[in-house]
Amino acid sequence: MDKQKLIIVKIGGNVIDNKKALSVFLKQFASITENTILVHGGGKLATELAKKLDIPVQVHEGRRITNKETLDIATMVYAGLISKNITAQLQAKGRNAIGLSGADGNCIKAGKREVKEIDYGFVGDLNSASVNISFFNELLKQGICPVISAITHDGSGNLLNTNADTIASALSVALSEFFEVKLVYCFEKSGVLKDVNDESSLFRKINAIEYAFFKQSGIINGGMLPKLDNAFGALSNGVNLVHIGRSEQLLELIKTENHAGTTLYK
Amino acid sequence: MDKQKLIIVKIGGNVIDNKKALSVFLKQFASITENTILVHGGGKLATELAKKLDIPVQVHEGRRITNKETLDIATMVYAGLISKNITAQLQAKGRNAIGLSGADGNCIKAGKREVKEIDYGFVGDLNSASVNISFFNELLKQGICPVISAITHDGSGNLLNTNADTIASALSVALSEFFEVKLVYCFEKSGVLKDVNDESSLFRKINAIEYAFFKQSGIINGGMLPKLDNAFGALSNGVNLVHIGRSEQLLELIKTENHAGTTLYK
Numbered sequence: 001m002d003k004q005k006l007i008i009v010k011i012g013g014n015v016i017d018n019k020k021a022l023s024v025f026l027k028q029f030a031s032i033t034e035n036t037i038l039v040h041g042g043g044k045l046a047t048e049l050a051k052k053l054d055i056p057v058q059v060h061e062g063r064r065i066t067n068k069e070t071l072d073i074a075t076m077v078y079a080g081l082i083s084k085n086i087t088a089q090l091q092a093k094g095r096n097a098i099g100l101s102g103a104d105g106n107c108i109k110a111g112k113r114e115v116k117e118i119d120y121g122f123v124g125d126l127n128s129a130s131v132n133i134s135f136f137n138e139l140l141k142q143g144i145c146p147v148i149s150a151i152t153h154d155g156s157g158n159l160l161n162t163n164a165d166t167i168a169s170a171l172s173v174a175l176s177e178f179f180e181v182k183l184v185y186c187f188e189k190s191g192v193l194k195d196v197n198d199e200s201s202l203f204r205k206i207n208a209i210e211y212a213f214f215k216q217s218g219i220i221n222g223g224m225l226p227k228l229d230n231a232f233g234a235l236s237n238g239v240n241l242v243h244i245g246r247s248e249q250l251l252e253l254i255k256t257e258n259h260a261g262t263t264l265y266k
Numbered sequence: 267m268d269k270q271k272l273i274i275v276k277i278g279g280n281v282i283d284n285k286k287a288l289s290v291f292l293k294q295f296a297s298i299t300e301n302t303i304l305v306h307g308g309g310k311l312a313t314e315l316a317k318k319l320d321i322p323v324q325v326h327e328g329r330r331i332t333n334k335e336t337l338d339i340a341t342m343v344y345a346g347l348i349s350k351n352i353t354a355q356l357q358a359k360g361r362n363a364i365g366l367s368g369a370d371g372n373c374i375k376a377g378k379r380e381v382k383e384i385d386y387g388f389v390g391d392l393n394s395a396s397v398n399i400s401f402f403n404e405l406l407k408q409g410i411c412p413v414i415s416a417i418t419h420d421g422s423g424n425l426l427n428t429n430a431d432t433i434a435s436a437l438s439v440a441l442s443e444f445f446e447v448k449l450v451y452c453f454e455k456s457g458v459l460k461d462v463n464d465e466s467s468l469f470r471k472i473n474a475i476e477y478a479f480f481k482q483s484g485i486i487n488g489g490m491l492p493k494l495d496n497a498f499g500a501l502s503n504g505v506n507l508v509h510i511g512r513s514e515q516l517l518e519l520i521k522t523e524n525h526a527g528t529t530l531y532k
Contacts, residue, residue, distance in 0.1 A: 076347045153353075
């Protein structure tokens with residue numbers, strides 16, 4: 001039997017922080033007839049709330065430390081405010097959705113990051129057994145779209161802040177056993193660019209060999225690398241295609257022919 | 267075929283605000299072998315957060331008005347922080363649970379309260395079609411315990427603050443078609459008291475006829491009346507028994523013989 005299609009979409013702060021952009025995106029997302037999962041990051045709201053509450057942001061070499069107070073804010077904003085508002089909006093647009101943290105249904109269990117030189121605090125790392133595949137299968141079978149926030153748990157009662165790109169990639173890989181998975185990363189640019197300052201310098205397609213070359217030669221660099229490493233990791237572990245581009249173009253991104261954005265393939 | 271048993275427990279601020287009491291309660295709750303649903307209110311956290319953020323609490327004749335800012339705080343605290351922490355703790359205690367607002371899986375749809383003399387804002391009222399029975403049946407069939415926060419939705423994209431006692435009672439009535447339902451209200455006293463200042467003046471059992479008499483004669487009065495009206499409403503609509511008492515005594519409350527607290531019956 002052919003596998004059913006599953007489209008996993010990750011959105012970040014640039015969509016979440018913009019009411020209009022979020023509404024436009026959710027309308028497109030709700031119109032997708034295939035199985036879907038939405039993964040969302042946090043955006044500025046958590047930072048703003050921390051500021052209002054006088055909770056200092058601790059940073060070590062550019063990476064945030066998640067202490068208990070910061071974790072509580074992330075839990076309130078990501079798994080509460082953003083998750084429930086997205087879910088309510090999807091319901092209003094006719095898409096039955098469910099907002100989940102990793103603790104819910106034990107759907108994503110992470111390990112608290114080991115303390116080496118530095119203690120990152122309540123930060124979760126995923127492994128190959130993190131995703132509760134049967135739980136997601138059940139929801140998708142019922143026609144319900146999981147909306148996943150970047151909060152997981154460790155099974156010992158701790159919630160953990162977890163990278164949303166990584167969650168999207170782990171979900172894609174785990175569910176590719178049962179579904180033909182497309183992974184879509186929406187971000188603030190129209191795709192992977194040869195020149196970050198020139199939106200017309202878009203790569204239409206990149207395969208793994210080309211990526212290795214572009215990476216080594218420095219043509220693709222900086223902040224794109226973790227996202228693309230995640231994406232090619234997913235491709236080499238069962239995911240069919242990865243699309244990268246703007247949330248406004250969601251329906252064009254997921255087209256197979258004449259698509260918008262950049263398509264990554266094995 | 268005999269109906270399966272379902273125990274629906276509602277806890278309020280006195281448990282949620284006390285870390286130790288919550289942990290003791292959750293340990294007992296996780297040990298229940300029957301189907302369970304947990305409904306939780308808010309507690310002081312939301313009020314404290316509103317205070318820190320300088321958001322004034324609007325009150326009309328003793329009843330709170332839920333404006334957009336207050337709703338956001340309730341959503342963050344109830345459906346985010348409290349819901350996810352309770353769920354993670356239940357997972358750690360071996361109980362598979364899922365934290366839900368009414369928007370999730372469209373599980374509880376409310377109507378925004380009509381504006382008459384006064385606009386209560388984003389407050390939801392339930393009706394007989396509010397509970398998505400098949401969604402709860404599916405979760406319970408999978409052995410998952412729903413943890414319900416007092417946030418519902420209206421199906422048009424709005425989240426709504428909703429009374430947790432009423433949610434517990436509506437769930438009990440709706441699910442009594444498929445389950446033999448016990449509804450348990452945990453609160454700060456050992457049960458319904460003849461004299462509110464004397465914990466030993468506990469009613470062990472009250473039936474509907476006795477309640478009508480105690481109510482009319484003023485023996486039971488004040489803040490207990492809405493809770494008991496809810497409870498007897500549930501009993502007259504299919505719920506088997508209602509237990510009222512302290513969360514510390516949960517396992518004694520739900521006993522049929524020699525139980526703690528007050529048992530209400532038809």
